[in-house]
Amino acid sequence: MKEIVTANYAIAEAVKQAVPGVIAAYPITPQTEIVERIAQYVARGELACDYIPVESEHSAMAACIGASAAGVRTFTATSSQGLLYMHEMLHWAAGARLPVVMANVNRAVGPPWNVWADHTDALSQRDTGWLQVYVATAQEAYDTTLMAFRIAEDKEVLLPVMVNLDGFLLSHTMQDLETVEPGSFIPPLHLPHAIDPAHPAAYAPLTGPKDYYRFRWEMEKSMRAARRVITRVEKDFAGRFGRRYGVTEEYRCEDADILVVAMGTLAREAEVAVDRLRAEGTRAGVMRLRWFRPFPTLDLTGREVVVIDRDYSFGFGGVLARSLCSAARIEPFSVIAGLGGQEVTYEDIASFVRERRPGEEYWFGVKGDV
Amino acid sequence: MTPPAHGEPSLPPVFKRRAGETMAQIPKEEYILETTSACPGCSSSLSLRYILKAAGPDTVLVIPASCSSVIQGMYPNTAVNVPVYNIAFAAAASCASGMVAGLRRAGRETKVIVYAGDGGTVDIGLQALSGALERETDFLYICFDNEAYGNTGMQRSGSTPLGALTTTTPLGKIHPKKEIDRIVEAHHPPYQATAISAFPLDLFQKVEKALTFRGPSFIHLLAPCPTGWRFPHGKTIEVGRMAVKTAAWVLWERGQGRLSVSAPSKGPLKRPVPLQDYLGMQGRFKGLDPALLSRLQQGIGTNREAILAEAERP
Numbered sequence: 001m002k003e004i005v006t007a008n009y010a011i012a013e014a015v016k017q018a019v020p021g022v023i024a025a026y027p028i029t030p031q032t033e034i035v036e037r038i039a040q041y042v043a044r045g046e047l048a049c050d051y052i053p054v055e056s057e058h059s060a061m062a063a064c065i066g067a068s069a070a071g072v073r074t075f076t077a078t079s080s081q082g083l084l085y086m087h088e089m090l091h092w093a094a095g096a097r098l099p100v101v102m103a104n105v106n107r108a109v110g111p112p113w114n115v116w117a118d119h120t121d122a123l124s125q126r127d128t129g130w131l132q133v134y135v136a137t138a139q140e141a142y143d144t145t146l147m148a149f150r151i152a153e154d155k156e157v158l159l160p161v162m163v164n165l166d167g168f169l170l171s172h173t174m175q176d177l178e179t180v181e182p183g184s185f186i187p188p189l190h191l192p193h194a195i196d197p198a199h200p201a202a203y204a205p206l207t208g209p210k211d212y213y214r215f216r217w218e219m220e221k222s223m224r225a226a227r228r229v230i231t232r233v234e235k236d237f238a239g240r241f242g243r244r245y246g247v248t249e250e251y252r253c254e255d256a257d258i259l260v261v262a263m264g265t266l267a268r269e270a271e272v273a274v275d276r277l278r279a280e281g282t283r284a285g286v287m288r289l290r291w292f293r294p295f296p297t298l299d300l301t302g303r304e305v306v307v308i309d310r311d312y313s314f315g316f317g318g319v320l321a322r323s324l325c326s327a328a329r330i331e332p333f334s335v336i337a338g339l340g341g342q343e344v345t346y347e348d349i350a351s352f353v354r355e356r357r358p359g360e361e362y363w364f365g366v367k368g369d370v
Numbered sequence: 371m372t373p374p375a376h377g378e379p380s381l382p383p384v385f386k387r388r389a390g391e392t393m394a395q396i397p398k399e400e401y402i403l404e405t406t407s408a409c410p411g412c413s414s415s416l417s418l419r420y421i422l423k424a425a426g427p428d429t430v431l432v433i434p435a436s437c438s439s440v441i442q443g444m445y446p447n448t449a450v451n452v453p454v455y456n457i458a459f460a461a462a463a464s465c466a467s468g469m470v471a472g473l474r475r476a477g478r479e480t481k482v483i484v485y486a487g488d489g490g491t492v493d494i495g496l497q498a499l500s501g502a503l504e505r506e507t508d509f510l511y512i513c514f515d516n517e518a519y520g521n522t523g524m525q526r527s528g529s530t531p532l533g534a535l536t537t538t539t540p541l542g543k544i545h546p547k548k549e550i551d552r553i554v555e556a557h558h559p560p561y562q563a564t565a566i567s568a569f570p571l572d573l574f575q576k577v578e579k580a581l582t583f584r585g586p587s588f589i590h591l592l593a594p595c596p597t598g599w600r601f602p603h604g605k606t607i608e609v610g611r612m613a614v615k616t617a618a619w620v621l622w623e624r625g626q627g628r629l630s631v632s633a634p635s636k637g638p639l640k641r642p643v644p645l646q647d648y649l650g651m652q653g654r655f656k657g658l659d660p661a662l663l664s665r666l667q668q669g670i671g672t673n674r675e676a677i678l679a680e681a682e683r684p
Contacts, residue, residue, distance in 0.1 A: 021471075021472060021475040021476070022468055022471045022472050022475060024464075024467070024468055049475075050471040050472075050474075050475055052467055052468060052471055052505065053505070054464060054467070054501055054505075055497060055498070055500070055501030055504075056464075056497060056498075056501070058460060058461065058464070058498070059461070059463075059464030059467070059497070059498050059501055060464075062457065062458070062460075062461035062464035062465040062467075062468065062498065063464050063465065063467045063468030063471070064468055065457065065461075065465055065468060066432070066455070066457075066464070066465035066466060066467065066468030066469030066470075066471075066472060067468035067469060067471055067472030067475075068468075068472070069455060069469060069472070070468075070469050070471075070472030070473045070475075070476060070478075071472065071476055072472040072475050072476055074468070074472075088458050088460075088461075089458060089461060092457065092458055092461075195430055195453045195455065195469070195473075195480075196453065197427055197428045197429065197430065197452060197453055197480055200427075200448075200450070200451050200452050200453050200454075201448070201453055201454075202442055202443070202445070202448035202450065202453075202454045202456070203453065203454060203455045203456055204455075204456040204457075205439070205442060205443065205444065205445050205448060205454070205456055206439060206440055206442075206443075206444045206445065207444070207445040208444060208445070211445055211446070
C-alpha cells in the first residue's frame with residue numbers, strides 16, 4: 001500500500017511492525033512526531049508494547065537498557081541535545097551488548113539554539129560503540145529501521161543501532177511510502193545474556209586492567225562482523241521486498257572522475273548538481289555514505305573527491321572528510337556546508353565541484369578568512 | 371493468583387507475616403556469599419544479606435555506582451547469588467523502570483530491587499527516582515544511606531548531616547541533611563519505611579512487606595559506616611542501636627497512607643537518650659561547633675515531633 005507521509009511517520013510505522021516490547025522516550029523537536037505516533041498506537045491497542053514516558057533522555061536510554069537486559073525488543077527516538085544528554089548511557093548500551101534501536105533526527109547542537117538539520121549531534125557519538133546509518137528518504141527511513149532491528153539483534157552483532165535522518169528536511173517532508181509485512185524478516189529476539197534468576201550473574205561488575213580490554217575487543221570484533229551482517233540483511237531485504245540500498249549508494253559513479261561524497265539529504269541534492277555538471281561535460285558522480293559505523297572500506301583511487309560535511313570537529317575538520325582521509329587515503333576538497341539547516345542548493349554543490357581545491361577546506365558562506 | 375492492582379497488598383490482611391516473626395524463622399538461604407570485598411564492619415553488606423533473604427531467589431538487584439558496586443566482588447567473581455545489574459550513577463531507577471516493564475512483558479514476576487547509596491538517591495539519581503515513583507514503577511527502591519560518598523572516600527552528599535566532617539567538609543557540613551523521605555512521600559508510594567542493620571528482623575520484615583505491594587516501595591536504610599564515620603569496625607551494631615535510642619534515626623513504616631512507629635523506636639521516640647551519646651561514638655562529629663550541635667538537635671527534635679504527630683493522628 002502506498003501512502004504519502006513524513007519520514008517521522010515512516011519510522012513510527014516501521015517500529016509498529018517490528019513490535020518492540022518496551023519503548024521509552026522523551027520528546028524533542030524535531031523527533032516529536034515519532035514518539036507521539038507510537039504513544040497513539042499503544043493507546044489504541046495497535047501496538048502491544050509498554051510505552052514508558054520517562055522524565056529525560058538519560059532515563060530513556062537507561063530504561064531501554066533495563067528492558068533490553070530483560071530480553072525484550074526496545075526502541076527509542078531522540079535528537080540533538082537529547083542525544084547528548086544520553087551520551088553516558090549510549091556507551092552503556094553498547095558495552096552491555098544490548099540491541100537497542102534508536103532513531104535520531106539530526107539537529108544542530110546549541111548554543112545558540114537551532115532546531116534545524118546538522119550531523120554534529122550523531123557524529124559526536126561515533127565512539128560509543130553504536131552502529132550508525134544515515135538515510136535520505138522516507139522509504140529508506142522505514143526500510144532501514146526494519147533492517148536495524150534485524151542487524152542489532154543478530155547474534156554476531158548484539159550492538160545498538162542508530163538510524164539518522166535529517167531534521168525537517170526529511171523528518172517533516174511528505175514523501176511516498178510503501179509499507180511491507182515484515183513477517184519472518186525480523187525473527188523473535190533471543191538475547192543470550194538476558195537476565196535469568198535461575199542463572200544468577202553479575203552484569204558489568206568491576207573489571208580490572210587484566211580483563212577490561214577483552215570486552216572492548218569483543219565489541220570491535222562484532223563491529224567488524226557487522227559489515228558482513230549488514231550486507232546479508234540488506235540482500236535478504238532486497239530479495240523479499242525488492243528495495244536495495246547498500247553501504248553506500250552511488251549515482252552516476254561508474255565513469256566519474258570526480259565524486260561528491262556526503263550523507264543524508266545533501267547527497268540527494270548533489271544528484272541534481274551532478275546532472276548539471278555532466279551537461280557541462282564534467283564527469284561527476286555522487287557517493288552517498290549510508291553506514292558511518294562500522295565505517296566502510298572504500299576504494300576511491302584515481303578519482304578527485306569533494307566531501308560535504310554537515311558537521312564539524314573543532315580543531316580538526318569535517319568529520320566525514322577527515323574519516324575519508326584516513327580510511328580511503330585521499331586528500332579531498334572538504335566543504336563544510338548545511339550547518340544548522342543552512343540552505344545548500346544543487347547550484348551551490350555544482351559550484352563546490354567547479355571551484356574545487358583538492359586538499360583544502362572551505363566553509364560555505366564564510367568570506368575572506370578561510 | 372491474579373496480581374493485585376497498584377497500591378494493593380497481595381497478602382491480606384495488611385502486613386501479614388510469611389516467615390520472619392522471629393530471627394529463628396528467617397530463611398537459612400544465603401544470597402550474599404562470604405567473600406564480599408566490603409570494609410570490616412560494613413553495615414551495607416550485612417543489610418543486603420537480610421534484604422535478599424526476604425526477597426528470595428527470583429530477584430534482580432539494580433546497583434548504580436556506589437560501595438555496592440565494589441562490595442559484590444570483582445570480575446570474574448561475584449559474592450551475590452542473584453542477578454546483579456550494574457548501571458551508571460544516575461540511572462538506577464530509570465534502568466529498573468525498563469527492566470520491570472521488560473520482565474512483566476516477558477510474563478515474569480521477578481522482583482526488581484534497586485540498591486543505591488545516598489549519593490545515587492538523594493543527589494545524582496533523584497530525577498530518575500522521582501520519575502520512576504511518579505510512573506508507579508512496580509519495584510522496591512532501597513537507599514542505603516551512609517551519609518556521604520563512601521565509595522570515593524567520604525565526600526559530602528546531600529544526605530550528610532549538619533556538622534559532620536567529610537573530606538570535602540573539613541570544617542563540618544554547614545547545610546542540613548536533605549529530607550529524602552519527605553520528597554519520596556510527596557509521590558505517595560504504596561509503602562515506605564526506614565530501617566537499619568542494627569535491627570535486622572525489622573529490616574527483614576519491612577522488605578518482605580514492601581514486596582507484597584504492586585507499585586513502588588521505598589526503604590531508607592541508615593548504614594553506619596566505620597570507615598567514614600570514624601568508629602571502630604566492631605561497633606557497627608552499637609552505633610546503629612544508639613542512632614535509634616537517641617531518635618537521631620527513627621524506625622517507622624507507612625502503608626496505605628498510615629504511619630506506624632516500629633517497635634525499636636517506640637520508647638526512644640518519647641524518651642530519647644541524649645544525642646551526644648550517639649555523636650560521641652563517631653570521629654566525624656569531633657569538635658562539633660556548639661551552634662551547629664544546637665541546630666542539629668533542633669532538626670532531630672522537629673523530625674521526631676512530626677513522626678509522633680503523624681503516628682498519633684486518628
